[in-house]
Amino acid sequence: MTHIPAPRTRSTVAEDATTLRSLYEAPEVLRVVNVWDAVSARVVAELPGTRAIATAGHGIAASHGYADGEQIPLHLMLEAVGRIVSATDLPVSADLDGGFGDAGETVRRAIGVGVSGANIEDQLRPLAESAKLVADVVKAGEREGVSFALNARTDAFVRGGDRPLDDIIADAIERGRAYLDAGATCVFVPGILDADVTRRLVEGIGVRKISVIGLPGALSAAEYESLGVARVSYGPMPQNVALTALKKLGTSLLADGVIPSDTEMLNNF
Template identity: 35%
Template structure:
């Protein structure tokens, strides 16, 4: 089995512009094992799915010690690199973020998603507020001796309906991408962005590799590859599909069909 450092280095290498890493987001050890068996090259959690699977709501409502316990079970159950969605870092201060990232690494993760949305979705951290938090995550990784992949998520596009996505929002995302790169981020995650032209321009101009989230069968990873995307993830989509199948199975069994 590879060491954590080797897994981290391998995970970094998977992010190639135009040849995206595809992540089918999981929520527990069982789903992680299923996705590994399906041929995945890496495992990624999604905070919404993890929270729902534990009877909690998204938005850091799930206690952090349970997040860590779930992560530990996942990393112990698979041989692949694991990246974890830790929402806003479960802390507003630099010291809290650093402490939490050290714990995440200690529990076997080689990557994180950390977002710039304020707790409870009440707007975004300013660039001046978010960059020190990203730098704290990088400092934690350096202290642990792990080349952690810090996927800096910006919720700029989630704060606006898709029909209102425009070049003004794109420019704001590019400003954040530049500053986040300087602060130590490894990639930029832009959930909510669906416009192909804007995705392509962002991929062309961003100093960081771009992660796009898909919540339906389309667009395919191959389609996104042509736009220059380096990482494709599926957020809550796999969990929702599995739960719909489970409900249908339950209805059929309980109705006697």
């Protein structure tokens, strides 16, 4: 029989936020396999090692026919996230891009659909503006009675351009410290980070205080864990892998292939 998750109450969301924050602080790195709809959330949630669900903003936008970068209307994003929340009992952290113009209000609405944490990008806005955005998100959670688990993202690396690496690292550290001071739970530093760069970021921002993305060419989750990283996510890559598999299958079927015999029936709603 398919398990039907209970609806999220404000009390449940508050408990989820506490759980999510504790997962960031735990010695074991939090691995989150990003999802983009209810069925992908259900599949990932049923895996034995899954302790929390994280959405991929890029993946949700793409599944609705929009480009990444807040091109999808906020109400569609939140509707999709709400369906993901309804598919699992686990805490859900949502990718909310840059906050859709009003990060505090966006988080208030996200809490309303059951979200207990989020990634929000600084997009390399001026530091004071970015720190205020973080503070606004934290205050929005407090007004809702939720100690919201904000994974504050700095784009120091992905928008770093041709700046010297030392300058990029220094910028990420300065921003990360400011976001933690403003109440963020963790600092997300996307980019392909080698061991030396990761070590410097952890030393500068804090042990179990940074989050990274597992892209091709990155370290393994176990290696990041040994360096003191709190969380590893995979962004749009799980969806890309799924779509690659679909493309390969479609090519085979159109060439008179057959469905592989080891295919599982996973869409168990």
